[in-house]
Amino acid sequence: xxxxxxxxxxxxxxxxxxxxxxxxxxxxxxxxxxxxxxxxxxxxxxxxxxxxxxxxxxxxxxxxxxxxxxxxxxxxxxxxxxxxxxxxxxxxxxxxxxxxxxxxxxxxxxxxxxxxxxxxxxxxxxxxxxxxxxxxxxxxxxxxxxxxxxxxxxxxxxxxxxxxxxxxxxxxxxxxxxxxxxxxxxxxxxxxxxxxxxxxxxxxxxxxxx
Ligand SMILES: Cc1cc2nc3c(=O)[nH]c(=O)nc-3n(C[C@H](O)[C@H](O)[C@H](O)COP(=O)(O)O)c2cc1C
Numbered sequence: 001x002x003x004x005x006x007x008x009x010x011x012x013x014x015x016x017x018x019x020x021x022x023x024x025x026x027x028x029x030x031x032x033x034x035x036x037x038x039x040x041x042x043x044x045x046x047x048x049x050x051x052x053x054x055x056x057x058x059x060x061x062x063x064x065x066x067x068x069x070x071x072x073x074x075x076x077x078x079x080x081x082x083x084x085x086x087x088x089x090x091x092x093x094x095x096x097x098x099x100x101x102x103x104x105x106x107x108x109x110x111x112x113x114x115x116x117x118x119x120x121x122x123x124x125x126x127x128x129x130x131x132x133x134x135x136x137x138x139x140x141x142x143x144x145x146x147x148x149x150x151x152x153x154x155x156x157x158x159x160x161x162x163x164x165x166x167x168x169x170x171x172x173x174x175x176x177x178x179x180x181x182x183x184x185x186x187x188x189x190x191x192x193x194x195x196x197x198x199x200x201x202x203x204x205x206x207x208x209x210x
Pocket of ligand 1: 010011012016018019094095096097098099140142143
């Protein structure tokens with residue numbers, strides 16, 4: 001059986017474009033594999049706590065000195081186990097102020113752990129999560145694929161670096177851009193992203209052999 005870990009991070013709930021496209025991606029994956037197991041983390045709707053001195057201490061590997069540190073260590077363990085169980089990650093990542101939502105960054109803060117998801121070697125850091133791929137759906141009000149705002153895209157390079165750092169280098173980015181350019185352009189962009197999802201989701205890439 002194949003397992004997909006779905007991470008969404010929009011604050012816009014039912015109005016979210018990335019949430020909708022993530023649902024479309026999961027439906028397409030399911031249509032190709034009815035036995036698909038789906039684990040869902042809706043960070044926008046059900047946020048995990050941002051870091052504080054207790055969670056930061058726990059994530060750096062200190063033995064828990066109080067309940068808060070114990071809870072943070074447990075949450076980190078659980079979030080990492082969810083990735084380890086998955087073959088494919090589907091991540092919904094809106095652009096907020098040129099980057100990713102802080103709650104998605106927080107999720108990465110809990111899962112990038114030295115000795116667990118990456119390790120340092122003499123040749124530099126090495127990711128420890130092997131054999132996984134990711135589909136990342138990016139929603140943006142503006143246009144960053146090319147043109148004057150391209151250099152301001154701190155979303156896609158950051159996501160590529162974060163995932164690559166833990167060993168997930170096989171990442172397909174789907175961009176829904178120009179969502180703030182009027183209703184027609186917005187709809188065209190959503191339709192194009194949906195079509196692109198249909199093109200990239202193939203059984204040979206996203207499913208573990210039974
Ligand atoms: C707090 C906030 C900051 C935003 N910052 C940007 C931005 O820097 N660039 C951009 O193109 N769009 C920006 N947008 C627009 C969102 O990227 C756009 O609304 C997108 O649809 C959000 O994804 P979602 O619909 O999945 O929530 C911002 C929206 C919000 C709510």
